[in-house]
Amino acid sequence: MSACKRLLAVLRPGRSPLFRRVATWSPVGAAFNARQQRKLDLFHRSNVGLFGVPELTCPDGFAAVGERALRETERLVEKACQSLPGIITVKTFDQLSDSLCRVADLADFVKVAHPDPAFREAAERTCVNIGTMVEKLNTNVDLCNSLKNLLDKSDIMASLDPETRRVAELFMFDFEISGIHLSEEKRKEAVNLNVRLLDLNNEFLVGSHLPNKIEKRMLPDHIHHHFSKEGNYIQIGGLHAEATDDLVRELAYRIFLYPNTSLLQTLEELLKCRNKLANLVGYESYANRALKGTMAKSPETVMKFLQLLTDQLSARTAQDFEMMRAMKAKLNPRNAELMPWDHPYFSGVLRAERFNIEPSLYSPFFSLGACMEGLNSLFTELYGVSLMAEEPSAGEVWSEDVRKLAVVHETEGLLGYIYCDFFHRPDKPHQDCHFTIRGGRQLDNGQYQLPVVVLLLSLPLPRKSAPTLLTPGMMENLFHEMGHAMHSMLGRTRYQHVTGTRCATDFAEVPSILMEYFATDHRVLNQFARHYQTGQPLPKSMVTRLCESKKVCGAADTQLQVFHGKPQDRSTTDILKDLQEKFYGLPYVPNTAWQLRFSHLIGYGAKYYSYLMSRAVASMVWKQCFLKDPLNREMGERYRQEMLAHGGGKEPMLMVEGMLQRRPTVEDFVDALVSDLNPDFETFIMDSEA
Template structure:
């Protein structure tokens, strides 16, 4: 019920001048830079800001009155349960006066407002009491959802409306959302006979358990006997008296031998982990067959932009053919770089790519990430994002002081997203800094979805962006590497998808849309983050205000485009393996044998014997049969960039069109319809493949 990435120098100068007339976040006095309230908030150590909330009443976490302390989760659960009972009665009543889809969406919203918020709190809150209470809330709401998903009466009411029409006049959006609710029902096996429904529940529980176990195993270090390593490598890794623990791939280490040793040890086959993966794949296949799908991939892709596994393979195979020669050029370049830097042999191995790509990019840029970071303070980047959004959409990011008790950590910032004529569109909580116990992942959480209220007002969305950036201190602000800047832009793409959407129903608001479409707005933002005209509006030294020299800006953008073909080929390999794993069963081979076969066919670096890369790939759990989404979303985003924003990345006309044709609809309209409306052309496989190939030539 709820759903738990060159133009003229004259133009660049004119663009900066135009931005300066809109807002002047920078001013110079004796070479000292000053900041707007937005920039100041993100560039200042939290302890340095005055706490003026000592005389104010606690407003509760996220401003939710019940959450003045952790016990409020139980009040929220009770309220959700009571509201659910009322809505179930309304959905099945003969005298219902509202559209069935309105009742279902309010039911979904009631559950999501507790479940989505609790799901975030249980992974991010530093207080164990809040974490435990949120975990209990997640379990409670999940049980309630499971009960609803097997409620024959509300299923019958919805099915009757879809088949015979509602008692209230409906339109295309109502019908699509009703069908999405029905699809969720049938994904849960409600239409099955009782014995098959019990089997569905059993399989679903096993899949969840196996997924958790597999994810835990992905992070587990490899332990080997010290005597298995040459003496000169025994003390490189973490050691105790007899054993060596390898906790990662050491991809950036300068020694070829150490990177190789780490690769071989960390990816050495773990029999238990591979058994878990095979059981997970088998149970997924059985569950899909139980509810009427040929394979798990067919079930997972139903209703997406790709729609079927056959379409995905046509896209991936077409890309593989055109990408191969360009990827080979990248690897030949890497071989020359390796030899020029004392590499032990001419071949490029899997443990070489990240290290020698980094060296090559730094040589082109002339400065390393550490040298560039002073030009990308977090406050400066936030001002750059706000100016970009003001230009494209007429909205600004405004720092908003949080109420007492509203935040879970003092280094979290609250932003209001304000439109120049429409007012506040929603709120973004920015949990952007590293801290102990915080998950090491960059992600977007929906806390409350947007929807049209019966009163005629709009329920504004609330989201959290979580990153792991270096925190500011008393000496300097948080300084970002170019990769961090790109990640920041990416996550704000998700946030603005939520903020700018104005859907009738929260079930399809913002990022609540098919996975291969949900990444389009965020990946599109990466193109802005890699455009020197955009970077030139905010890339300033945090202390002196000095602009990052234009030649270095151009070199930085050039360096970030290097090895695009080989990077893409690696993602292609991952995507095809994911499709193979979730295709026809039994596989006929072990997962490692299939891995070797796919890698040798689709990737320019062959499989390394006695390794099992798949046992560390946690995306098989969250993106099962959907890992291709990264490439397809990039293809769509690339086509939108090339057609709409490449000539002018500040175009209000195109920004407004993107909002109206894409962002505002969330999942309320089929993604292929939205893409065609934006581009005025059908997103055919050939066009999408060509867009990705064009990216490798820029």
């Protein structure tokens, strides 16, 4: 039975009126609006293991998979060291990287997303084992010399294609930042520091998400219902930034951000360890080491970018905060001082008041199925690509709510698979994210290793009477994460080391942020945003209001992201306090440690500016290439060939230059961000009148 027929079968007569009303949706739209009817018939269907890996039918399988990868590593290391310098050297290094990444990446996902603690623990052990092996390989002198022999032969290097040369240089960079040039004693120290960092990173990530507890008697009775309870304690696991009660927001802020001494020590040691490692391998700071190979390239460029942006936004940021103060004084005249816990709430109040933005008015137009249909339509228009729902095999997915999509090109055929883990469940990370499970690469037999990714969201499950309805923010997040997924799908790099999102951090966010621009363009929304019951399209005036509302307090919101600093001989809290006073505009609250809840310190250490720089590039690409016609196939193909196809196999600024036909400056980046905040009153008035 074909995938399309299986999906159409859920629309058979006898189902609730909801399903009869959506019968005009495409198969992918119907699949995501229907409740999952999968039956795990293990008696008649053999368990294929997670992601089709036969060993992963049970947690113990991770040990077998890890052992096999380590044995393959030994074989490939020997092959690399014995081969004559040439393209075979780079291919062998990439096979070595692929062998380890296929286990490490899968385990990295399972350890945070699998509902079974036994699977999570087994995956965590595997991550540590593979990570330790990677650090040892990065300080293996014989392995490094095999690559150096190639790089030193200019005639052979000149005969290689540009992607192969770049991948060879990237592998050598990994050796260099791991201290390959050091004495044996110092190499061992570098390995030990890297292994210690793996532990510290994990400790910090876990600790940053743990709630803080306080005795019930310490809080007024009338606000207890806002928080979860555990015996005589109240647990506060977030900032409750959208709460209408000022006291709830303040107490949540003070309690959730109250310093945890143990976690502070972990962070202090983590930062010192990073800096010590960077100094050991020859860098002035961890930031210098982390930024090599990015668009920015150096901390000096990042600081110039952030300072220029702050200077241009300072007056508008002050104006935004003044509007928030006035609104707070209006709603709560006895406590009118604007504090950090007020910013998200009152900026939202101002947007709603000025533009009548109420998420419940929009959600009926954004059923999950409609949004998936919209993405499918957009990708078909731009790239000739379709999303096709497939039934997973028994044991292939970790939850019955997971959907599997095949990504199919009209002439190239199957490009890869996307697993959609979209629905909320206990113990699942709340942060929307994208995981690479397997990277694409060219195989020796002429076939292509198909990429596999997972998109992790936390949406409400569909009800019997209605599909999952998304707020505008949820819809944009879906488009954002799908941008990452298509970056992985549409790349066709020869090497998995540079496949898809394996590229410079400040470039990796460009495709996902660009999708946010598509998500708020009325011509794109008109393709799919229609009421799940009546079929009525989302009025253009509502789209315009939604877009313009984002610019309200936009300067203050942007300023929230402008935090950057270098390691210093002071506590992280002291550094935070200084940076907040210099770059933000609202006062530091004593006895709080916001940095302990900032999990991006791990994945985006010294690179959090990447969101802003990527947004600037995405803005320029949107305005120059797609604003006139967002469904232009010719421009979509150009975007794929100039930016998406290369992954990390091409220097990031060269990809930007190829798309824009010019090389943007730091000033151009700042101008793009600032111009995005300018209200389009003329369009708004015309649409409102219409």
